[in-house]
Amino acid sequence: FLIITDLFLKSPELVQAMFPKLNNQERVTLLDLMIAKITSDEPLTKDDIPVFLRHAELIASTFVDQCKTVLKLASEEPPDDEEALATIRLLDVLCEMTVNTELLGYLQVFPGLLERVIDLLRVIHVAGKETTNIFSNCGCVRAEGDISNVAEGFKSHLIRLIGNLCYKNKDNQDKVNELDGIPLILDNCNISDSNPYVCTHHPEGNTEHAHLPRRLLECPISLTVNPQT
Template sequence: MAAFRNDNLDASASVAGILNEKRCPEHLQVLKTFTAALRDKEYRDAVDREAFSRLLKALSGLCDELQAASSEDKDLQSVPLQLQLVAECFRAQRNACVQSTRNQSLLRELGFIDVSLKLLSLLQTTNVENRDDIFEPLRCGIQFLGNLAVGNQECKDDIWLLSFPNVLLQLLSVDDEKAVNYASMVLHTCLDEAKVEELAEPQNIQLALRVMELCRIQPDLDWTVLIAAQHFLKSSALVESMYSGMSHQERVTLLELLFAQLREEDTDECGVPPSVARFLASSFQKGCGAVLTLACGSTSSDEVLQEALTVISLLDVLCEMTSDLRQFMFLQNHPDLLVTTVELLEQVHAIGKASKNIFSASQSFSSFSGEGDSSPVISFKAHLIRLIGNLCHSNTDNQNKVRELEGIPLILDNCSIDSNNPFISQWAIFAIRNLLEHNTQNQELVAALERRGTADYSALKELGLQVVERDGSLLLKPVRRDS
């Protein structure tokens, strides 16, 4: 082992030989030897400060040469070799940081972060015949930043200070999926609560929006999804700022991620703050009328369709939030949310009955067998009823409010099978159950509707109830098992 270690130390010393010489392939081999030596933990722990100082000087020299070649369009023939040398320097730096807090701190103190970031920015404007030559050093340089940051708060803070927001935004916009993935990893590693709040500021919001764009166009990039789920969705300031600057299509992506977060996390630990729920409820109330324009069919523009899809996604999130997630049940008292939902259900139901359109009930199940295009409002009416049921659960004031808005017969009128609204009858039964529970006035209303023949008795039977007359009054009673 001693002989091997001596060879490695010779390799680090030989880096000094390339500092004042014209670039040649032999220099690349010297760097490769140094990079290989750094894979050995014993050697990594033994490399002295001077070896890294020489590496930094080599990296700085390459940065100056590339900058000169790029600005003056001269000596472009040497650029491919310089790019290979840059990549190899980055590999050496990357290897030096593996499981070595000492080397991380040493490279930070020597100034590697600043020079590396300058090179990464410069690489994206370097004029080369083959753009693929740029990607290798970009990938290696970004990987170095990632290894430097892992488990080292001072390195994380310095990378953030020197790269936020412009350089990080550049790296997330590179036309290379691997480089973008590595850059996402660096961002994820550096982020904390305070840095997320910085992202919410208007001058920095483009970086957050780029992350969300990547979630939409490259959903297989796990790091961007993790950034959104573990950091972005936990900041109400950032969510509101992003939402305001997003297209409707991007808003749908944000809401889909939020929906998945609500479903996957522990019911009491989803991390989404109450203020986000309030903001989304208000956004639903403000924009819900856009869905009604879909009744026009082909006359609806793509922008109108995207706006309507945003409303549909907002409704899905609100349904999930109010489905027995205790931290969001305050939405039962959100001003006029229940009123808006009942009135929207009334409008959608009336439009669907007035003429044949996208909101009309259907008994055709072809869309579920893969035939034809799926309707954008599939389950929308059912989810409106679901939200009403959630908002009325164990809440007498809301039960009474729905009765006053004449919402009970409206819900009872939606107990039939509708292929455009799978499980609508089940959600209607659920809502009626929540509306009748411990509410005598609502029970009496339903009983009176049944007597006049305007209530769907099958829905009551599903609830295990029947209407009986006693002393001139109509009451709801449990159905006997033998009846």
């Protein structure tokens, strides 16, 4: 199956046709291979980019449509771990794709993606406060947070994706502010100059909103501007 799946990656048409027919375990395997390809020591080639742009379309659209299935983890009934893991892997792939500058621009303007990510972070945050569930236990995203923890890892990757989608993109930075995303992000982070989720997602080049994180933090932070890897 691994060999066949690796061949799938070279044919976006085949991936798009087969992906809906795969079970959750098979989807996770395929998504893991995408992550391995994107994060390989060998960067994507010029021929790879058009293929992975098609993959990005599939992953983003699937995430926008299905991401709220992860909320089943907050239910009292035993969750479908495989379904939740498949949803979490979609987010993992998007985070890795937005580190690649060739794929980032496409995903920054993907319809509804940024809005859905902010909305999902808000829903998870509220769910963790209203009832006792897996999202209640993870608390704030810490600089030393355990990414293997499902709830904490999912929250931190939502924040990471928001930051990457805002990288040198004033429209998205403004959109985050309009959707009250900055207080939401800060409410989910320990405010510390060692926390990468706060420090690296400052709105570079946006003078209208650049003061907001600093004013809310009221503490000096060291800023970098590269998409969060």
